[in-house]
Amino acid sequence: MEGLVTPLTTRVEAGSETGRIVLAGRVDRDGDAALAKAYREATAAGATALDLDFADVAYINSTGIALVVRLLAEARRDGRTVRATGLSDHYREIFRITRLSDFMTIVGDVPGGER
Amino acid sequence: MTFIQSLRRTVGLGGRSAPEPDAPSEPDEGASAGEAQADGVPAEPGAPAGSTGIGPVEIAPDDPLLALLQSTDGVIDVDRATLDSPALEALRAQGIAVIVPLVAQGELVGALYLGERLSEQDYSTDDRRLLASLAARTAPAIRVAQLVREQATEVAARERLEQELQVATLIQQQFLPRSLPDLADWQVAAYYGPARAVGGDFYDFIELPDGRIGVVVGDVTDKGVPAALVMARTHSVLRAEAPRLIEPGAVLARANHILCEEMPANMFVTCLYGVLEPSTGRFVFANAGHNLPYRRSGGSVDELRATGMPLGLLPGMAYEEAEAVVEAGQGLLLYSDGFVEAHSPDGEMYGFPQLRDAYGAFDGDTGSDLVDHLLDGLQAFTGSGWEQEDDLTLVALRRSGGTGFTDVDEVAGAEEADAATAGETAGRGERSLLDLEIPGAIGNERLAMDRVAEAVASLGLPADRLERLKTAVSEAAMNAIEHGSQGRPDVPIRVHVTATDESLRVRIADLGLSGAIPLGTSEVPDLEAKLAGEQTPRGWGLFLIEQMVDELGVEQTDEGQAVVLTLHLKGGS
Numbered sequence: 001m002e003g004l005v006t007p008l009t010t011r012v013e014a015g016s017e018t019g020r021i022v023l024a025g026r027v028d029r030d031g032d033a034a035l036a037k038a039y040r041e042a043t044a045a046g047a048t049a050l051d052l053d054f055a056d057v058a059y060i061n062s063t064g065i066a067l068v069v070r071l072l073a074e075a076r077r078d079g080r081t082v083r084a085t086g087l088s089d090h091y092r093e094i095f096r097i098t099r100l101s102d103f104m105t106i107v108g109d110v111p112g113g114e115r
Numbered sequence: 116m117t118f119i120q121s122l123r124r125t126v127g128l129g130g131r132s133a134p135e136p137d138a139p140s141e142p143d144e145g146a147s148a149g150e151a152q153a154d155g156v157p158a159e160p161g162a163p164a165g166s167t168g169i170g171p172v173e174i175a176p177d178d179p180l181l182a183l184l185q186s187t188d189g190v191i192d193v194d195r196a197t198l199d200s201p202a203l204e205a206l207r208a209q210g211i212a213v214i215v216p217l218v219a220q221g222e223l224v225g226a227l228y229l230g231e232r233l234s235e236q237d238y239s240t241d242d243r244r245l246l247a248s249l250a251a252r253t254a255p256a257i258r259v260a261q262l263v264r265e266q267a268t269e270v271a272a273r274e275r276l277e278q279e280l281q282v283a284t285l286i287q288q289q290f291l292p293r294s295l296p297d298l299a300d301w302q303v304a305a306y307y308g309p310a311r312a313v314g315g316d317f318y319d320f321i322e323l324p325d326g327r328i329g330v331v332v333g334d335v336t337d338k339g340v341p342a343a344l345v346m347a348r349t350h351s352v353l354r355a356e357a358p359r360l361i362e363p364g365a366v367l368a369r370a371n372h373i374l375c376e377e378m379p380a381n382m383f384v385t386c387l388y389g390v391l392e393p394s395t396g397r398f399v400f401a402n403a404g405h406n407l408p409y410r411r412s413g414g415s416v417d418e419l420r421a422t423g424m425p426l427g428l429l430p431g432m433a434y435e436e437a438e439a440v441v442e443a444g445q446g447l448l449l450y451s452d453g454f455v456e457a458h459s460p461d462g463e464m465y466g467f468p469q470l471r472d473a474y475g476a477f478d479g480d481t482g483s484d485l486v487d488h489l490l491d492g493l494q495a496f497t498g499s500g501w502e503q504e505d506d507l508t509l510v511a512l513r514r515s516g517g518t519g520f521t522d523v524d525e526v527a528g529a530e531e532a533d534a535a536t537a538g539e540t541a542g543r544g545e546r547s548l549l550d551l552e553i554p555g556a557i558g559n560e561r562l563a564m565d566r567v568a569e570a571v572a573s574l575g576l577p578a579d580r581l582e583r584l585k586t587a588v589s590e591a592a593m594n595a596i597e598h599g600s601q602g603r604p605d606v607p608i609r610v611h612v613t614a615t616d617e618s619l620r621v622r623i624a625d626l627g628l629s630g631a632i633p634l635g636t637s638e639v640p641d642l643e644a645k646l647a648g649e650q651t652p653r654g655w656g657l658f659l660i661e662q663m664v665d666e667l668g669v670e671q672t673d674e675g676q677a678v679v680l681t682l683h684l685k686g687g688s
Contacts, residue, residue: 062655069652090582099642
């Protein structure tokens with residue numbers, strides 16, 4: 001995963017029940033607009049659940065955590081549940097110690113972040 | 116009874132300011148009187164006024180009567196007014212016949228309420244003209260009275276503030292040493308100059324067993340009474356713990372433990388605590404985020420380094436101890452940031468280099484000469500019209516006799532002390548793995564992270580430990596770039612990685628363009644509040660760093676600040 005430090009890009013799958021955002025690159029403040037846009041698109045069809053796929057994410061820092069917090073806050077206001085998939089062990093730990101995992105389901109066991 | 120007599124007896128007066136509670140009304144027999152009070156403040160009852168007395172009348176801010184009063188030039192007949200106004204109804208119920216607004220410079224300052232004329236005749240045109248004229252003359256006088264009252268309130272507030280400052284000063288001075296220690300072959304001098312707003316500086320000398328002496332210089336964030344109280348508490352804790360625990364690292368760790376539980380939000384204490392053995396010049400010290408002390412020999416000055424978090428910020432902190440020997444002829448200088456953060460008329464900061472140079476340039480004999488020399492240097496920089504921004508504190512110790520420097524040795528930190536072989540120092544066998552300057556451009560924190568990861572590859576850290584280190588380095592470097600370099604590529608940060616068999620240290624230093632590195636608070640970020648939109652979603656940096664490494668320290672340097680991240684390599688978490 002080293003070297004995969006391009007700014008955040010997203011691919012969106014908008015479902016009527018579950019929307020899905022596949023994230024790639026790095027999750028930090030540079031990804032602000034991309035993530036906000038992806039959220040709007042992924043939920044446009046009225047999905048009540050949202051999956052965030054982090055399998056292609058190489059780097060998350062505190063400003064990226066802030067983006068996730070903001071997305072989560074918006075989803076909660078909209079009455080949507082959020083799940084995170086594909087997190088590496090390290091970022092699973094970070095989601096745990098920041099308590100993000102108390103407010104979103106962390107799915108799957110991806111040792112070392114390898115898919 | 117003439118109209119004037121009637122008027123004198125029936126006028127009630129109210130204004131925008133709250134009435135003086137002790138201002139006596141002067142009831143006239145048979146009069147009816149009342150007051151209008153704007154902005155929803157209930158009016159004081161007017162004169163008791165016999166059978167037609169008027170009770171309190173409140174005009175709510177949204178009552179249409181207010182708008183009518185503000186827009187009417189002349190007399191308002193209560194019976195003819197057709198407003199849906201609770202206040203008007205209340206006045207009508209109390210027998211008020213006319214209202215005369217009092218307007219000064221376009222602002223409603225009160226109103227006259229008049230009941231029926233005692234003759235029971237309507238108010239005539241002349242009456243109304245007279246009332247309007249009276250209102251026009253009265254309103255400015257009332258406005259002036261209101262301004263006088265407001266000014267008196269301001270003066271009282273200022274006096275209260277002055278009184279608070281006096282209290283803070285008293286507390287502060289109560290806890291400063293009344294005398295300096297008398298040490299054979301040592302000169303000791305101290306200076307404390309409170310700023311007008313009274314900061315939280317303090318210094319102390321604590322007698323310890325075997326003739327040793329504890330030396331303290333500290334600084335509480337914030338000013339005024341809260342800072343003085345925290346200073347007093349810190350002083351007491353150090354006084355209680357120092358003779359019992361002796362070791363500076365243990366004393367600061369204990370003080371931190373106690374203060375973390377008691378510290379008001381957003382306050383903390385920086386503190387340098389050292390134990391001096393006068394007979395040998397041995398000075399063992401630990402640092403809770405305070406400015407590093409200087410040691411002087413002839414014209415040379417070196418900085419004595421030890422790192423640790425300020426007191427009261429994060430629980431469970433360990434404090435690294437370092438040791439220096441002050442040989443005969445050498446001196447020590449401990450000081451507060453009020454010195455180095457003083458500004459010239461041009462806005463330039465005095466800074467560490469100037470203080471260090473001034474200390475090196477001193478060629479006098481006594482401690483008080485040194486204090487004068489340093490203060491003179493500062494005053495020459497700030498100019499004579501300088502209003503002192505923060506407390507100034509200096510503690511200087513000088514050992515009589517010869518010259519020469521002895522290197523600073525870092526001794527094992529508190530958590531490692533048991534494991535370390537007696538007498539072995541963590542400073543021994545330290546090797547540099549990376550010493551790198553990185554342009555202070557936003558995003559370069561990832562460069563710092565990658566370079567550190569490469570540099571420590573030879574240590575064979577477990578994958579999870581390496582990931583933790585990378586996150587901590589990235590966060591600390593981002594902080595240094597954002598605050599120390601303000602994102603300017605021409606203002607670099609410096610990353611220095613060293614390792615011993617026991618520990619790995621990454622020191623990330625900045626040039627302090629924005630002053631102090633924001634440390635945040637010891638509290639775990641409140642995710643619920645962030646999710647509820649009550650707090651910014653940011654604010655995770657320090658928390659993450661603290662969670663990722665075994666030790667986190669902050670150093671004040673000549674140029675700015677440095678964050679020191681430590682991973683234990685043996686038995687680390």
